Amino acid sequence: MQTDLRRSALSVPAGGRPVPARELRRGSGRPVRGSSQVLPLLVLALFVVFFVLPVLWLLLAATKTDDQLVHANPLSFGSLHALRANWDALTAYQDDAILLWLRNSAVYSFLALVITLCVAVPAGYALAMTEFRGRRTLLVATLVVMLMPNATLVVPLFLELNAVHLIGTMWSIILPYAFYPFGVYLTYIYFSTALPRELLDAARLDGCSEFGVFRRVALPLATPVVALVGFFSFVANWTNYFLPYVMLPQSDQFPVQVGLGTLLDSVPQFNPTAAGTLEVQRPELALATLLAITPVLVVFLFSQRFLVAGMLAGATKH
Amino acid sequence: MTAHSPGTGRATAPGTRRALWPGRSGQAFVGAYTVLLVAFGVVPTGYAIYFAFTDGGGNFTVLSNFTEAVSDFRFASAVGHVALYLLWWLVSLVVLVVGLALLLHRLAATGVSRALRFLYYVPGALAGAASVMVWLFVLDPTVSPAGVLLRALGFHTFGEVIAPGHLPVLFTLIAFWTGAGGWIVVMYGALNNIPADILEAARIDGAGAWQTARRIQIPLLRKWIVYMVILAFAGGTQLFVEPQLLSQASVGVAGRDYSLNQLAYDFAFQNNDVNTAAAVSVELLVVGLVVAGVFVARSGFFDAD
Numbered sequence: 001m002q003t004d005l006r007r008s009a010l011s012v013p014a015g016g017r018p019v020p021a022r023e024l025r026r027g028s029g030r031p032v033r034g035s036s037q038v039l040p041l042l043v044l045a046l047f048v049v050f051f052v053l054p055v056l057w058l059l060l061a062a063t064k065t066d067d068q069l070v071h072a073n074p075l076s077f078g079s080l081h082a083l084r085a086n087w088d089a090l091t092a093y094q095d096d097a098i099l100l101w102l103r104n105s106a107v108y109s110f111l112a113l114v115i116t117l118c119v120a121v122p123a124g125y126a127l128a129m130t131e132f133r134g135r136r137t138l139l140v141a142t143l144v145v146m147l148m149p150n151a152t153l154v155v156p157l158f159l160e161l162n163a164v165h166l167i168g169t170m171w172s173i174i175l176p177y178a179f180y181p182f183g184v185y186l187t188y189i190y191f192s193t194a195l196p197r198e199l200l201d202a203a204r205l206d207g208c209s210e211f212g213v214f215r216r217v218a219l220p221l222a223t224p225v226v227a228l229v230g231f232f233s234f235v236a237n238w239t240n241y242f243l244p245y246v247m248l249p250q251s252d253q254f255p256v257q258v259g260l261g262t263l264l265d266s267v268p269q270f271n272p273t274a275a276g277t278l279e280v281q282r283p284e285l286a287l288a289t290l291l292a293i294t295p296v297l298v299v300f301l302f303s304q305r306f307l308v309a310g311m312l313a314g315a316t317k318h
Numbered sequence: 319m320t321a322h323s324p325g326t327g328r329a330t331a332p333g334t335r336r337a338l339w340p341g342r343s344g345q346a347f348v349g350a351y352t353v354l355l356v357a358f359g360v361v362p363t364g365y366a367i368y369f370a371f372t373d374g375g376g377n378f379t380v381l382s383n384f385t386e387a388v389s390d391f392r393f394a395s396a397v398g399h400v401a402l403y404l405l406w407w408l409v410s411l412v413v414l415v416v417g418l419a420l421l422l423h424r425l426a427a428t429g430v431s432r433a434l435r436f437l438y439y440v441p442g443a444l445a446g447a448a449s450v451m452v453w454l455f456v457l458d459p460t461v462s463p464a465g466v467l468l469r470a471l472g473f474h475t476f477g478e479v480i481a482p483g484h485l486p487v488l489f490t491l492i493a494f495w496t497g498a499g500g501w502i503v504v505m506y507g508a509l510n511n512i513p514a515d516i517l518e519a520a521r522i523d524g525a526g527a528w529q530t531a532r533r534i535q536i537p538l539l540r541k542w543i544v545y546m547v548i549l550a551f552a553g554g555t556q557l558f559v560e561p562q563l564l565s566q567a568s569v570g571v572a573g574r575d576y577s578l579n580q581l582a583y584d585f586a587f588q589n590n591d592v593n594t595a596a597a598v599s600v601e602l603l604v605v606g607l608v609v610a611g612v613f614v615a616r617s618g619f620f621d622a623d
Contacts, residue, residue: 040421044434047418051438051499054452057463061455074463123351132344138352140614145359147549147610148603151556155582155599156366157358159592163365179354210343239446241559246583257447261563269476270454270567282461289444289451296443 061286062086069283082283090284093263098288100252101259106295108170108244108255109237112177116233120180121226124187125218129200130210139188146181154242161247172247173255177237183229190225191218231303235296256292263288366603369596383597387585390594392575399486399576404554406490411550412543415498419505420531435506439499449496450563457488480564480572489560501546508542509535544617552609555602558583578602 057074064078065085072078090098126132127139157176158167166172195218203213241257248254251262265271266280373379387393418438425431444452455461458476459468473479480488512535520530536543557577565573575581578598586595 040424044418044421044425048434048437051441051495053463054456054495055440055444057455058452061461069461074461074465119350119354122347126344126347130344130347132348135344138348138355141355141359143614144607144610145355147552147613148606149553149556151558151579152599152603152606153358153362153366154579155586155595156362156369156603158586159369159596160362160365175354176358179358181355181359184351210346214347235443235445239448241446242579245562246587260447260451261566264451264454264563264566267567269458271569273569282455285451286455289448293444293448297440300440300443 058286058290061283062290064283066281066283078283083287086281086283086287089281090287093266093278093280093284094251097251097262098256098259098291101254101256102291104170104253105238105255105257105292108174108177109234111170112174112237113230113233115174115178116180116183117226117230119178120183120229121187121219121222122214124184124189124225125191125214125222127184127188128191129195129197129218142181142184142188146185150236150240151242154246157243158246167247168249168253170248170253173240173244176243177233177240180229180233180236183233186229186232187222187225190222190228195221227303231299234299238296256288260285260288260292363603366596366599369593370600373593379593383593384601387581387594387597387601390581392581392584393578393598396575396578396581400555400557400578403486403489403557404551406486407493407554408547408550410490410494411498411501412547414494415501415505415546416536416539416543418498419502419509420535422502422506423509423535424527431506435499435503438502441495442497442499445496447559447563449492450560453488453492453495454564454567477568477571480568482572485561485564485572485576488564489557492560493554497550501550504546505539505542508539512538541617545613548609548613552606555605 060075060077061069063080063083063086064072065082068076068078068082127135127142153176161167161172166175199217200213203217204210208216238255239257240255241261244255245258245261248258251259254262263280263285266278267282267285268279269282370383371378371380373382422431422434425434441449454476456464457468457479459465459473459479460476462468468479516534517530520534525533556579558579561573561576561580563573565571565576575584579602582595582598582602585591585598
């Protein structure tokens with residue numbers, strides 16, 4: 001409803017504005033603008049430093065020795081040799097534990113992603129394009145659960161899964177991950193705004209079954225939203241900490257996020273009681289952090305456009 | 319079937335569509351999702367409520383689990399910690415996100431704006447434990463890239479930086495670093511939706527950037543600001559990974575039993591008292607549910623049809 005208002009407002013052609021007004025603005029506005037532009041740019045630049053500096057530091061820290069980390073310039077490059085040494089030391093920790101954790105993260109996130117897509121896309125489609133008893137209730141429940149932070153249900157989920165003896169299995173996190181109401185909401189918005197119903201009706205007239213309409217008409221048109229839901233679900237699963245921390249007690253089952261916590265416990269500078277046993281040096285922890293974020297960072301870099309659209313879809317229908 | 323009731327559905331070609339619309343197919347499409355919604359949304363909620371109102375033997379206990387949780391020496395301080403953190407987090411989020419989005423919007427034409435929005439968004443990739451790792455380093459004066467700044471502020475050791483009184487601000491920094499970029503993108507999009515002729519009219523009337531922002535843009539952003547505050551509030555009450563990892567990194571000196579979720583975790587797994595843990599969870603659940611429910615019902619953001 002509000003969307004239509006906004007869209008019509010946006011579609012007011014630029015030429016519709018009175019030309020003299022524009023001239024007036026340009027004439028009187030420019031000198032003021034020139035001088036007032038400096039401070040805003042400075043503020044924006046300051047925040048670039050705030051947001052980017054730690055990431056940059058992390059990239060460089062993995063190439064240093066612990067000594068260089070303390071004494072060299074924080075933003076200097078160490079050496080490839082040190083990077084190699086950090087890699088060797090990190091992978092030696094509990095016999096390739098970091099690689100196992102990364103593999104676990106990949107398996108959990110990917111399986112959950114597949115289930116999410118198989119479940120959420122048809123559900124969003126049905127909520128948007130069909131009528132059935134309980135549709136409204138389901139939609140409202142989806143919105144409410146979607147707005148609840150995902151940490152809310154962690155302890156209750158533990159109690160539930162403990163009762164059915166799933167604790168310690170990978171399904172104890174894959175199945176809760178697979179329940180992704182935000183994905184249903186995104187597909188619902190997408191289908192209700194982007195898919196003309198006449199198209200579905202035409203397919204039905206041609207003798208398509210209800211499932212055929214979904215598979216042959218709706219699904220091929222849904223690629224953008226499938227990618228979007230896939231992205232958000234993957235990132236949410238990959239970065240989740242609390243749920244696997246509670247559900248998976250064994251180190252060899254950890255996803256990499258929880259594994260980082262284990263590594264942190266072995267860094268003597270942060271945990272003096274760890275000294276002497278299985279030490280992890282700080283640059284190794286930095287390298288592990290880097291490895292842990294790489295998949296998400298790569299997806300980020302390659303899907304900027306999707307992301308922006310998705311962030312906005314979270315807040316508006318458009 | 320509901321398909322034939324006049325009030326439901328969209329207005330496109332109602333006559334022909336209704337006749338062709340088998341009402342049950344929709345339910346088949348949502349079947350799997352409904353199962354997950356019940357299993358991982360409804361049942362755990364019910365389970366938490368059941369545990370919160372019973373004792374270890376399954377007897378109904380009225381409110382004793384709740385009073386036990388509330389009277390625990392850690393409870394009041396955890397509520398205080400979370401409240402203080404929320405105050406910092408929400409104020410900085412509103413002021414800085416709106417401010418930065420407005421500044422970026424003024425640069426819109428230059429193309430710099432697009433690049434900056436992306437750079438602000440990048441730390442979002444480090445959500446969760448990774449962001450805490452990065453900030454453990456950034457907050458340690460001996461290795462920090464901002465070491466000069468920390469020393470100028472009078473901090474020379476990691477321990478001094480993470481003094482308990484600083485934690486709300488530090489958690490705000492971490493949360494802002496990972497989360498603000500996404501909200502800036504949302505606010506920027508919302509600013510773009512303000513019709514150009516309104517801003518044009520303001521300029522003709524002689525409004526400067528500040529007045530345009532205060533009298534036109536910010537009032538028109540109000541809905542999105544409320545959306546952001548509500549989600550950030552609900553998320554902030556669930557603080558867990560930041561204090562948990564910080565307490566690991568400081569050998570329990572800072573951040574232990576800091577938040578309510580940590581307390582629920584400790585009740586369940588340190589004290590083996592799932593009933594009290596469930597009581598804390600129910601309290602957090604109520605906050606989450608009420609906030610989400612009120613927002614869905616009142617905001618007009620999510621018109622169900």
